[in-house]
Amino acid sequence: MGGLANLGINVPMLLAQIINFIILFGLLYLVAYKPIMRMLDERSRKIKESMEQTEHIKQQAERAEEEAKKRIDAAAKEGQEAVARAVRTGEEVKREAQQQAKQEAEALIARAQSEIQRERDEAIDDLRKEFADITIAAAGKVIDRTLDKKAHREIIEKVLDESTTLKKG
Secondary structure (H helix, E strand, O other): HHHHHOOOOOOOHHHHHHHHHHHHHHHHHHHHHHHHHHHHHEEEEEEEEHHHHHHHHHHHHHHHHHHHHHHHHHHHHHHHHHHHHHHHHHHHHHHHHHHHHHHHHHHHHHHHHHHHHHHHHHHHHHHHHHHHHHHHHHHHHHHOOOOOOOHHHHHHHHHHHHHHHHHHO
């Protein structure tokens, strides 16, 4: 120990300082190190939880974005279907309007044809009467006397009816 004294080192003081250091180190370990380590571990755990929560929120945001995209796609598809339905409805209305117009035109044509047939029949009847009157007048001039118009008209009507019946048969 003499050599240490030559160097200026007091051994009992050195031992006291080493013991003091070990005691201080033990006390700091118990009082400061463990609470600081607990606090650092707690902070580390909170950071880890925050990171996990951030990741979870990020995943939820991605799912929400995908869901929004699906909804937008569905809405677009629904809109296209609505447009297609409207086009089909328009075509159907157009077709119905055309059919109705065609039916009205056919009815108008049928009425016109029946009117023409009626007028034709009236014209034929008028022609028969005039023909009968002309025939009676001609026959009267040929015979040089006036015949009974009523009897003569009945004869002519009968002949005309027979000729019409023959034409139809």
